[in-house]
Amino acid sequence: KAGVTQTPRYLIKTRGQQVTLSCSPISGHRSVSWYQQTPGQGLQFLFEYFSETQRNKGNFPGRFSGRQFSNSRSEMNVSTLELGDSALYLCASSLEGHPNTGELFFGEGSRLTVL
Amino acid sequence: DAKTTQPPSMDCAEGRAANLPCNHSTISGNEYVYWYRQIHSQGPQYIIHGLKNNETNEMASLIITEDRKSSTLILPHATLRDTAVYYCIVRANNAGNMLTFGGGTRLMVKP
Secondary structure: OOOOEEEOOEEEEOOOOOEEEEEEOOOOOOEEEEEEEEOOOEEEEEEEEEOOEEEEEOOOOOOEEEEEOOOOOEEEEEOOOOHHHOEEEEEEEEOOOOOOOOOOEEOOOEEEEEO | OOOOEOOOEEEEEOOOOEEEEEEOOOOOOOEEEEEEEEOOOOOOEEEEEEOOOOEEOOOOEEEEOOOOOEEEEEEOOOOHHHOEEEEEEEEEOOOOOOOOOOOOEEEEEEO
């Protein structure tokens, strides 16, 4: 069974541009969450989607947004890029069983560099 | 979610058991203890989780103290491939998939 797939793996943008990252969860997984990892702040939760609805949101500015499609695939967008947005963006998916075991499956990430 | 405290780094000899401690003294009754690890340049990988009983799977064992204020992850026979950053996380089981990662412990397994 294929794992969580994130595209693109690497990208370079300049300040002020916007970027869209894509995540395809494991087949059958309905929950997708996004994390940002930087050397200074570590791994930080961005947001979580379940059944096309945002369920939780981390403490990030409105420039960071996301959505989930009916096939559970998700995208996140960062507008008006800043140098500090350079990071590894990780997507994770999970089953939404009862009870929720809480096991997240992470992708390899999309490494964004902002120049 | 409750805050966790882990040593920033540890060394372990290959083939020996690696015991990684975690303090979570403010854990609530409905919060589970989860362990993930992140090998360099990869996404985090789930290892194990538990509520109050000790747990074991093919990767590791999790020992939770009776008062639940601390826990230990045990890798019984560490290999070089176990070199990674290990994160201890506490989370309520109804909290969705919002995990709060701390600094973790950087485990270096040495030959």
